[in-house]
Amino acid sequence: MITPVSGFSKLSKEEKIAWLSNTYLKNSPQSEAVLRQYWHPDSGLQQLHEEFTENTLSNFYLPFGIAPNFEINGKLFAIPMAIEESSVIAAASKAAKFWKTRGGFKATVINTTKIGQVHFIFKGNDSLLQEFFAEIKPQLLEGVSGITRNMEKRGGGVLDIELRNRTHLMEGYYQLHCKFETKDSMGANFINSCLEKFAEIFKDSASHNEKFSDSGTEPEVIMSILSNFVPECIVRAEVSCPVKDLEDEKNRDATLFANKFLTALKIAEIEPYRAVTHNKGIMNGIDAVVLATGNDFRAVEAGIHAYASKDGRYTSLTHASVEDGIFKFWMEIPLAVGTVGGLTNLHPLVKVALEILQKPSARELMEIIAVAGLAQNFAAIKSLVTTGIQQGHMKMHLMNILNQYNATPEEKKELIHYFKKHTVTHSSVEDQLEKIRR
Numbered sequence: 241m242i243t244p245v246s247g248f249s250k251l252s253k254e255e256k257i258a259w260l261s262n263t264y265l266k267n268s269p270q271s272e273a274v275l276r277q278y279w280h281p282d283s284g285l286q287q288l289h290e291e292f293t294e295n296t297l298s299n300f301y302l303p304f305g306i307a308p309n310f311e312i313n314g315k316l317f318a319i320p321m322a323i324e325e326s327s328v329i330a331a332a333s334k335a336a337k338f339w340k341t342r343g344g345f346k347a348t349v350i351n352t353t354k355i356g357q358v359h360f361i362f363k364g365n366d367s368l369l370q371e372f373f374a375e376i377k378p379q380l381l382e383g384v385s386g387i388t389r390n391m392e393k394r395g396g397g398v399l400d401i402e403l404r405n406r407t408h409l410m411e412g413y414y415q416l417h418c419k420f421e422t423k424d425s426m427g428a429n430f431i432n433s434c435l436e437k438f439a440e441i442f443k444d445s446a447s448h449n450e451k452f453s454d455s456g457t458e459p460e461v462i463m464s465i466l467s468n469f470v471p472e473c474i475v476r477a478e479v480s481c482p483v484k485d486l487e488d489e490k491n492r493d494a495t496l497f498a499n500k501f502l503t504a505l506k507i508a509e510i511e512p513y514r515a516v517t518h519n520k521g522i523m524n525g526i527d528a529v530v531l532a533t534g535n536d537f538r539a540v541e542a543g544i545h546a547y548a549s550k551d552g553r554y555t556s557l558t559h560a561s562v563e564d565g566i567f568k569f570w571m572e573i574p575l576a577v578g579t580v581g582g583l584t585n586l587h588p589l590v591k592v593a594l595e596i597l598q599k600p601s602a603r604e605l606m607e608i609i610a611v612a613g614l615a616q617n618f619a620a621i622k623s624l625v626t627t628g629i630q631q632g633h634m635k636m637h638l639m640n641i642l643n644q645y646n647a648t649p650e651e652k653k654e655l656i657h658y659f660k661k662h663t664v665t666h667s668s669v670e671d672q673l674e675k676i677r678r
Contacts, residue, residue, distance in 0.1 A: 311344030321528035331619035347607035426578030435464035477610035478570035508556035525616030534583030534590035
């Protein structure tokens with residue numbers, strides 16, 4: 241029977257592994273060896289990694305690659321991606337090559353406003369609360385001047401504070417709805433520090449306010465936290481070309497392709513079952529760049545999927561049209577990312593990724609990330625309405641299957657050649673490998 245461990249965080253890494261091995265790994269030297277093989281014991285890198293989080297045992301690696309030849313607003317980029325899924329980087333690269341000869345990608349940041357809220361309960365008179373807020377708002381803004389000073393020097397800071405009545409959703413529920421500009425930083429710590437100061441001032445002032453004392457009720461602060469839903473922090477990415485230019489190297493009918501592409505988009509717009517998978521493909525490209533540049537992919541995912549549901553129904557993030565013979569494909573998404581602070585200043589590979597991207601500002605990084613998602617989606621839909629998604633995906637997945645069966649370099653070479661003309665399935669790879677080995 242397994243018993244709880246006490247003081248685990250105080251154990252050394254070796255002691256943690258010894259406990260884990262004894263308790264869960266059946267004293268497996270192979271498992272212990274795997275944990276150790278990803279260490280960086282002779283450099284400061286291991287210590288750096290361990291200070292990113294808690295109870296570190298080892299490091300978890302993802303492949304780090306690039307998708308070259310992205311022309312964005314007339315400038316050429318190689319986009320770094322950290323991702324393990326087969327064919328994502330290949331598909332993005334193929335889309336980049338396709339659109340480079342058709343005008344490239346255009347991207348525009350529409351807004352960069354971020355949101356944070358102080359949530360509180362007040363069961364008194366609404367007009368009394370409104371009067372109190374009008375009086376205290378200047379004090380709230382002045383109270384965070386020490387926090388916002390450096391941000392304001394860079395052109396950011398607190399943009400506004402609104403009192404929002406949400407009692408139609410829950411009895412007594414109100415918010416201080418706060419808007420921020422954080423420039424090149426993602427700004428989570430900055431926003432949360434401001435919000436907690438707002439809450440402190442709000443609570444203290446309310447407790448000394450005679451109007452609340454006379455009425456027998458005062459606001460009760462519940463929590464203060466930024467929101468990862470940022471519908472005003474928007475970037476647009478798009479491509480366009482004459483329909484006739486959609487003809488590719490396989491000489492497919494361009495008009496037929498455009499019509500099928502638009503129909504596929506329409507299905508993703510009206511059918512949530514398709515929309516989820518459709519948008520997941522977009523996130524293949526987005527998450528890979530977000531990870532490679534040291535940003536918070538969980539926050540980005542949550543915000544983008546919430547945006548896909550903003551009109552009350554989950555729908556496609558991308559859209560397409562054909563007007564006057566011009567094919568257009570575009571996407572507008574919320575993206576809160578940064579190029580300073582956090583891992584961007586600490587993780588060596590993140591620093592390299594930002595160098596590859598020519599040290600972009602946060603606005604430029606928003607454009608690059610959005611383009612990566614749009615390119616990924618274009619490649620996926622193009623495959624779906626022509627050859628089908630599995631043909632390319634399974635050929636990329638072939639190496640994973642061969643590695644699973646410990647194929648030798650010679651076996652890999654022979655089977656890669658064989659499957660150039662045959663359909664890749666798990667069972668077909670297994671059968672061919674057995675034939676070779678017999």
